[in-house]
Every structure is written in structure tokens, then in C-alpha cells.
Amino acid sequence: MSSIEKKPITALSRTRRTLPMALLRARETVMDRFRPMLHRHGVTEQQWRVLRVLDEADSIDASELAEGAAILAPSLSRILKTLETRGFIELRKDPGDGRRSLISLTRAGSAFLAEVAPESAEIYKEIEGLIGAQRIETLLDEIDTLIVSLSEKR
Amino acid sequence: MSSIEKKPITALSRTRRTLPMALLRARETVMDRFRPMLHRHGVTEQQWRVLRVLDEADSIDASELAEGAAILAPSLSRILKTLETRGFIELRKDPGDGRRSLISLTRAGSAFLAEVAPESAEIYKEIEGLIGAQRIETLLDEIDTLIVSLSEKR
DNA sequence: TCGCATTGCTTAACATGTTAACTGAAAGGG
């Protein structure tokens, strides 16, 4: 035994054995493999997510982008400013709705993505090799089920 | 179709269908149910994790606490300062090793935890009701397997 | 069409995440 255990008085589950902690640890464990690579390329994990979502959907508005990248609006505002300064994205007003702004990748943005994507894909394959592609698919399905079960049911 | 799809040129998986994004979304979906309650009690999610880990292990050092709560050392430094100011925790030097500091809950900290714990437990039960306790157990096991598969194998 | 609530996005303020640099204490080797 490395440390003395103590019985908590509360009705709480063991912290390690809860969904929030397990999901957090799992995500950190996975991201540990990507972070050094992203850092070498000078982008944060969130900036990288934004670029990927933009690559998948051509010219979307900020709300869809926020949803797609799982980033809250205030954070996205700052990130878009950074990416625009860096020349990776382009913003223009939605001609039909003056409130919305439409965002798209620039040539430089696409080029950057094309440069980093192979490394990212390779890391993902390493992970698949360690866990098993089928096991990952199963896990993704179960996670989707969990999300559906908890969404919009209050 | 709500938005126009575009085929990305890259070798990347669909962003939504990747481990980091799925784990992030799942965690956010779960935490959405806890956040309002924690906010009412004036603690952040991270502060709450620290208090819970302290409740489970009596008087541990900062490194173990960081590991247990899945919080990096710099963040923990700030959080401990906050919790100490609030009177929930107590720090003292390790008599055997002048570098380490031993941290423990105060009476007030235990009292706070005892006050909030029932609400937290109730929310967790709601979640179990929506997902199924057995399904959660299975998921937790699979996540543990994933973490083990990816840890320390570089 | 006026008045007002709603929507899309930004700003503000504070807490945490992330990397790097730094400090003091302990450990090890010569």
C-alpha cells in the first residue's frame, strides 16, 4: 500500500470510479499522444479542432462551428481572432443575416491542415494499434448512446 | 440536410468520430448536470474534485492529490491557495521531507463536503437511471482498459 | 409599424489548462 486509506462518510462513489473522472482521464491519456505534435506546429488543441471542423464543412457560421468543435462561444471568439491574425481563416458577414458571420479556411489554412494532418493521422493509427480499431468503434458507439441518453432530458 | 457537406482532402477521421472529441462531448454532457449545482454552492468542478479526493485519502501530499484529482501541479497550487483561504483545507510541511506539503480537510471542509455530497449523489443517481448502472459499469471498465493500453507505452 | 423579446456574437472577469522557468530540499556520486 502506498498511502493510507480512509473511509469517507459521504454517499459519494469513489472519485476514480465516476463518469466525469474516467472520461477526463481517458481524454487526457489520449491527448498526451497528440499534444507534443500540435505544440511543435504552434497550434493548441482547440485551434486544431476548429481548423478540422472548417475543413469538413465549407463556410459555416460561428454557432455551428462552436457546436462542431465543442467550444463555447466566448472561447471561439478569441480563437477566431487568433486564427484570423495568423491568416488561416477568413470571416465575412452573412448577407442574409447581419448578426451571423461566416467563417472559412484560407489557402494558408488549408495548407497548414494538409501539412499537419498526416502526423495526426499517424498518431491516431498508433492508438488504434494499441487499443484495437474495433474496440474503439464499440466505445464510440457506447459514448454516443450515453450522450443521446443524457441530452435534452430534463 | 441542415448544412452543406464538403469532402476534406486529408486523411483524418470525421472529427465527431474521434476519441478525443467523443470523450470531450461525453464529459461535457455529463458535467452539464452537475455544474449548476456546484455553481450554486460556490465551488468549481476542480475544487470539488480536490475536496473529494481529500475526503477519500486522509492527509496526502500535493503530488498524490494532483494525480488523484487529475489536475496539473500549477493549477493545483492556485486551487489550494483558494481552498485554504476559504478555510476548507489545511497545509503543513512533511516532517520527513521538507519539499513536500501535506494537505488535509478542515472541519469546515468536511462540513461543506457533507452538505453538498447528497445533491451530487442524487444527480449521479439520475444519470444512472437514464443510462443504466450496468451500462455505466461496462463503460468504466472499457475506459480503464483504454487508459491502461495507452499508458507508459511509448 | 411600433415596442419588445429573442438571437448571434462579443466583452469582461475570474478560474483553470499548458508549457517553461525557477526555487529550495533531498539524493547520489566521487
Added chain:
DNA sequence: CCCTTTCAGTTAACATGTTAAGCAATGCGA
């Protein structure tokens, strides 16, 4: 012992997370 290395924590700097407030454009009912 001294010197160097390692280790535990902290501080710094910048990016993001989180909630609340603000602002302009839009939608809508009276």
C-alpha cells in the same frame, strides 16, 4: 563532504473554460 542531479512545488505567461453582461440585428405580436 562537495558537487551535481533529481525532485516537489511555485511562479510566470498565455490560451481556454465558465458565467454574466452588453450590443446590434432580427423576429414578432399588438
